Amino acid sequence: MNYLTLEYGLLVGAAAALYYLLPLNRRWISLLAGSACFYVLASPKSVPVLAWMIVSSWLFSKKVKGSYPLLSAAIILSTFPFFAHLFSQALHFSLSAFILPLGLSYISLQIIAYLSDCMHGRIEAEKNLLHYVLFVSFFPQVVQGPIPRYGRLAPMLKEGHRFEEENFQRGFLKILLALFLKFLIADRAGIAANTYYMEAGVYTGPAAWLGTTMYLVQLYADFLACVLLSQGVARFFGILLDDNFDHPFTSQSNAEIWRRWHITLGSWLRDYIFFPLGGSRKGEVRRWFNLCMVFLFSALWHGVSLTYLAWGMINVVYQFIGAKTLKARDAFWERIHGSALVKKRVRQFITTAMLILSSVLFRSYGFRTVLKNLQSFVRFHPLPEEAGFLGLGGIEWILLLLAFFSFVILQHFNQKMDPEAMVIRWKWPVRFCFYVLVIAVIMIFGTYGFGYDAQAFIYGEF
Numbered sequence: 001m002n003y004l005t006l007e008y009g010l011l012v013g014a015a016a017a018l019y020y021l022l023p024l025n026r027r028w029i030s031l032l033a034g035s036a037c038f039y040v041l042a043s044p045k046s047v048p049v050l051a052w053m054i055v056s057s058w059l060f061s062k063k064v065k066g067s068y069p070l071l072s073a074a075i076i077l078s079t080f081p082f083f084a085h086l087f088s089q090a091l092h093f094s095l096s097a098f099i100l101p102l103g104l105s106y107i108s109l110q111i112i113a114y115l116s117d118c119m120h121g122r123i124e125a126e127k128n129l130l131h132y133v134l135f136v137s138f139f140p141q142v143v144q145g146p147i148p149r150y151g152r153l154a155p156m157l158k159e160g161h162r163f164e165e166e167n168f169q170r171g172f173l174k175i176l177l178a179l180f181l182k183f184l185i186a187d188r189a190g191i192a193a194n195t196y197y198m199e200a201g202v203y204t205g206p207a208a209w210l211g212t213t214m215y216l217v218q219l220y221a222d223f224l225a226c227v228l229l230s231q232g233v234a235r236f237f238g239i240l241l242d243d244n245f246d247h248p249f250t251s252q253s254n255a256e257i258w259r260r261w262h263i264t265l266g267s268w269l270r271d272y273i274f275f276p277l278g279g280s281r282k283g284e285v286r287r288w289f290n291l292c293m294v295f296l297f298s299a300l301w302h303g304v305s306l307t308y309l310a311w312g313m314i315n316v317v318y319q320f321i322g323a324k325t326l327k328a329r330d331a332f333w334e335r336i337h338g339s340a341l342v343k344k345r346v347r348q349f350i351t352t353a354m355l356i357l358s359s360v361l362f363r364s365y366g367f368r369t370v371l372k373n374l375q376s377f378v379r380f381h382p383l384p385e386e387a388g389f390l391g392l393g394g395i396e397w398i399l400l401l402l403a404f405f406s407f408v409i410l411q412h413f414n415q416k417m418d419p420e421a422m423v424i425r426w427k428w429p430v431r432f433c434f435y436v437l438v439i440a441v442i443m444i445f446g447t448y449g450f451g452y453d454a455q456a457f458i459y460g461e462f
Contacts, residue, residue: 003143003226003229007041011034011139012034012140012236015031015033015037015139015237016030016236018030018033018034019031022160024160024162025160026160027237028131028134028159028160030237031134031138031157031237032130032134035137035138035139035142036137038139038142039102039137042102042143043101049081049099050101050107053101053107053111054132054133054137056077056078057074057079057114057115057136058125058126060073060078061074061114061126064118064119065118065119065121066119070119071116075112075115078115079108079111079112081099081100081101081104081108082108084099085100085104086300089304102142103142105301106141106142106143106144106147107137107142109147109268110135110147110148110150113268113271114135114150123151131154131157134157134158135153138153138157138234140229140230140231140234141230144226144230145227145230145244145262146242146243146263147265147268148242148264152242156238156239156240157239161237161238161239162238164238167235167237167238168235168236169420169423169424170235170420171231171236172232173420173424174228174229174231174232175228175232176439176442177228178224178226178232179225180407180441180442181224181225181407182225184399184400184403184442185217185218185403185407186222186225187446188392188399188400189214189215189218189404190214190215190218190222191390191391192211192390192392193214193217193218195390195391195392196208196210196211196212196214196215196390197211197215197363197364200368200369200372200373201376203376203390204376204379205378207390208376209377210390211390212356212357212373212377213356216356216359217404220245220248221407223262227243227244227245231243242264243263244262244264245261245262246259246260247260248261249352251348252344252347253322254315254319254351254354255319256351258315265298269297269298273293273294273297274291274293277290277293288320292313295315296309296312298312299311299312302362306367307364307366308362311362314361315358318358357374357377360373
């Protein structure tokens, strides 16, 4: 079951109706039933394996406190399908869907964090198996995150929430923005990105930069859309899921980008990889080694391939160069009396350009393809004067740019105010007309409107 299907919408509606019909202290049962229905319909073959992961980790959590050996055994046994999947990728063979539950990598990280927190005494092990099942399989976020922590999410799931109109309005607005991002930006940018990457080394100069930039736009808009959709659905039940992005393209360094992009994965890597290895406490050499381990795990989490590993290491190199040249760069700006605003914009531009270049490793298959695509960046000629460029005609490019800049403006205001609160304060007739207008724009001008099939969310693949 895809988050973009009518069946999913009906499931959400049924779960929400049941939620507010049940007594306050039993409303979690509706969430459990919705999660079970979603999983059985979306991935029925893998339900036994998911059950094994949940039950085994729940049983181990009662015994792991203070025991590193038991924690290691618990992680290996409870998340065995995840490590089996990595092993199969390394050996280039496919595992049966039977042992690959939907959302495997996200569920595995949840379980590892939960067991680790139980071992260190940060949380008490959940006594109620059904409550734990709900935490692991909560259907709005099980496929693509954000990656929750037990201490924050579990209490919201277990306690009943009273009906509040504001929750529904904010949830609906998040879903509208998610659909806008998915259909008007992500899927259309994806057409240009896929057209470029289908023929490595064919395009040159401007097309290479544009095609790779469109891939980054697609990745960001698609991932943010799914997170907003998850947050919007969860908000119907009064549950607040964590943000996963904090305006990453305003970052002035590679290190800052990874504090603002996929925030819940970044914080997981920090708390369960970087800090346990010693963090920055054991000297500079050890710090950079620990950072390499963080990006190595991140690369393997996305997929077992040399290009992913290279992508991870190039980000460590970016951060190393940035840290070692920071004083010299600051001194240069002081000598030329450059303004703080220009300095900020230059750093943002360079950081984004480096991110675009590194995304070639993330998107390409094999180093030969990577080299061909990188060579394209330095071969320049004018853009072709034809109706369609990178799979999109002139009208489609105009619609994509209009949607993209509309979103940029919204993000700018979002840093200074609360646009959702502003819309909620409008009188009902004005809000109704606004909702109808946005839905009409999505249906008419989105990829749905002119015949392209909307694709499943990209990060569901990882």
